[in-house]
Amino acid sequence: MSGKDKKIEKSAEVDCGCFAESHTTKVCPPIRNVTHPLRYYEFTPDEIKALEECDKESFYQRCLPFSTLFATITYAAIKSGFLKRNPHFGVFPKMLMATLMGYVYGRISYSTECDAKLRQLPASSQLGNLMRKYHADTAPQPGSKK
Template sequence: MSEKKKGNDKEEEDCSCYAESRTKKTCPPIRNVTHPLRYYEFTQDEIKALEECDRESFYRRCVPFSSAFATATYAAIKTGHLARHPHFGVFPKVLTAALLGHVVGRLSYSPDCDARLRDLPGGSRLGDLMRQYHAANNPPPDPKKR
């Protein structure tokens, strides 16, 4: 790949991929590109599906779970099952419960979003990758095991 040249008692690394870069300091680092979607540009259908997943997961799962968790935490504090914070009152625990509800809501909607991405048209690389991943991790049921 790179060769070291000796000249004038100085070793330089050949960065022939860049015309004016001839020293090791100016050579770009070698990068290992491992993720298949690292430089991928999403199609309009893929962007639309991802935005719908984001919006629906928020309104259908995050808001209800956050509200329920925060309300339950507030009720537990008011009834004495949980102690209030001496300085901040109910705020830290209710906020933590709401954030936990948000995370649980996002995670609970991921199978629906996965199915939506698998339903993208055949020309979609993201849809193809999601179908391959699903097929590899969810093999069809074996009819002999019934």
């Protein structure tokens, strides 16, 4: 048996499932149960209502109009010759991409309104308190210079 084979065999006997500094003794860090503090958080009815309103309003007020606008502009650009049609699929890939970009842009552009809506939740709401704290930490105060 070569030295390399003996080393592999020896490390297999002592392996405790971690990268310990010492391979001669079983030195492993203690197992800790690390979970996120909001892992088992249950939303209150007010929070659920606010989140559903954000979802619905962002879709109808931003996503749908922007998707329609982007797809229309893309279709007009293809018809007028500014963009080329796909030889196999036609206008479908570019229209799909424009619609998807409009949807994403609509969701992102509505995030400030949703943020404001969540900050208006009652003081008993943990989500509202978290959003107010985040806004206070990140938003510049009026009259202050950064």
